[in-house]
Amino acid sequence: MIILAATPIGNLKDASVRLVEALGAVGIVASEDTRVTQRLLAGLGVENRPRLIALHDHNERDRSAEVVELARETDVLVLSDAGMPTVSDPGFHLVEAAAAAGVGVTALPGPSAVITALAVSGLPTDRFTFEGFLPRKQGERMAAFRALAGERRTMVFFESPNRLAAALADLASVLGADRRVVVCRELTKMFEEVRRGSAAELAAWAADGVRGEICVVVDGAAATVVDLDSGVDQVLSLVAAGTRLKDAAAEVAEATGLGKRDLYQAALAARKADAGPAR
Structure with a gap:
């Protein structure tokens, strides 16, 4: 399978026991920079010398199929230079290809900036x-x-x-x-x-x-302070544009801090009032 492994983001002592064990046992490592991987192996005192495959932003799409086929037969450890592969680092296209091909993917969690x-x-x-x-x-x-x-x-x-x-x-x-x-x-x-x-x-x-x-x-934006009537107007505008009433009430509640239930009930009442008496 494909094994995504988080590596230290600065302090080598943050390497997990599972990472060290995997580096010591695996036969193939696909890494963002093979030179960084060689330094990691040396720094952690790992004597195993796996086959190293460069897998970076410039070649990941081209090499993913090859790595996936290798992973059908043996475990392939995937490393970025620091942190978890796929998170603003190479690995996403490989995981995407593995999922499409029915090849298993797992992760060794660890450091994250x-x-x-x-x-x-x-x-x-x-x-x-x-x-x-x-x-x-x-x-x-x-x-x-x-x-x-x-x-x-x-x-x-x-x-x-x-x-x-x-x-x-x-x-x-x-x-x-x-x-x-x-x-x-x-x-x-x-x-x-x-x-x-x-x-x-x-x-x-x-x-x-x-x-x-x-x-x-x-910091996130502060909630916009509006009164209920203004909030209902926003809900009805969203509904007029095609949003379901329930979803519109939830969206306006998130943006304004008003109660979702209050918005829904008031907007529902406003719609009925606008419709007028049944004939």
């Missing part, structure tokens, strides 16, 4: 969304932030240290200078840093230059 950053951020963790790497170009980045302007969940991004200041300035421009932001730098490493502040404050801080691996955690 996304979850680690979220956990230490001090921002709400009950609901969150991971948005991956922000676009490189400013126009596309601004558009991405505009699309997330109403997102209520905590958001987690990856960003290059070279683009961090510009990204935070764009974030402040679109989502608001006061939006709460946490920048997590070099997680689990010697110079780990977690810096909290407003979008504007952190944009000014990053302007002096930042180094290392970066995760950005952003």
Whole structure:
């Protein structure tokens, strides 16, 4: 089968017992960078020397079929340079191909920059969304932030240290200078840093230059405060556009903080009133 294995995101001691055991026993490893895998084997003191297959962004689509066929006969361990394969790293197309071919896929869980950053951020963790790497170009980045302007969940991004200041300035421009932001730098490493502040404050801080691996955690948008009548108008507009009443009430409740049941009942009553008496 295909075995997706999480690798340390900074501290080698975070390697799981299961990862070390798998590295010591498996015959084939498909990895994002075979040189990184060789250093991992040496660092963990693993004497096994499996066959290494490069599987990265530029060749994954072409090599997935080959790796899937190998996995029919033997276990294939899949590694990215750090963290869990498929999460902003190679592996998705391979898993997709394996699922289509009926080849089993499992995972050895472990370190995750996304979850680690979220956990230490001090921002709400009950609901969150991971948005991956922000676009490189400013126009596309601004558009991405505009699309997330109403997102209520905590958001987690990856960003290059070279683009961090510009990204935070764009974030402040679109989502608001006061939006709460946490920048997590070099997680689990010697110079780990977690810096909290407003979008504007952190944009000014990053302007002096930042180094290392970066995760950005952003507070979700506050609920829009509207009265029930306005909420009902929004529900009815959605219904007029083709949304089911129940779904429209749930959507407006999520966006405004109003009660879903209250919205549903009031919108239902409004529809009946507009229909007039039966004849």
